[in-house]
Amino acid sequence: MAKKKVKLNENDCKNTLSSQKKPKQPKTVLINNVTDYWPALNEQKVTELHKILESFTSHKSNEKEISIGLESAIRNVKNKTVRVLFIADEISPQWFGKHLIAMSLTIDPETKILIVPKLKEMTKKLLNVPSIIWCIKKEVPSINAFYSSLSIHEELKKHYYTVRPNKDVSITRKKIIKEVKEVPIVYLKKSSDSVPAFRSTADKMEFEDSLDFISLAKYDDPALVNKKSPFPSYRPLKVKKVIGNKDRESKNS
16 A cells, blocks of 8 residues: 655644754863873983982992882872982873872972883882882982983973962061050939930939929839838839620631
């Protein structure tokens, strides 16, 4: 049987999936916010460094000045006792090595940092312990001369030294003590005029009898008057509770 052709009107065309436009979603863009500067030594420089370190490690007195491993290196970096920091070129992930460089230069900008290929094999030969990170805690003239010849320290600080120490902005201010004069206590005296008026005296409060009020106790019940008190007493006004008519129909009924 031949299939019937279905004709769609304008409303049907608008409701089809092909006619509906997909909303534009933001694209995920990966940005490398860490610098790509990674000055690893070439083979010639590695051979020269190996000879310098072989001469340095041959003296037993220098063993205490060497710290091997990641944790000990980070601890010495925080204590500002690192003079030369060695990081393996093959460290993975590389951003961890870059973070270690940034932390070292931030704590002590004068830290010498060397990125050495095949550092694990070199430390195995020199120290009998394979390690991708280790450091020296004393100044070594031969290493300092070798590091100066590379001319990489300023570039390292330019790329990794991002946090500067806070400047001394302390301000010393002299305390100014102002003399505070004692304010005399002012008492108010009520006048006996019909219009309420007050005047101040510096010695004490004075009271006078006036006709501005009527003492209920004075004219009603002499027993309520407190004879010891110089002030007139007042009888409070008592209000009886109003009780409604019980026979009256309530609204709710």
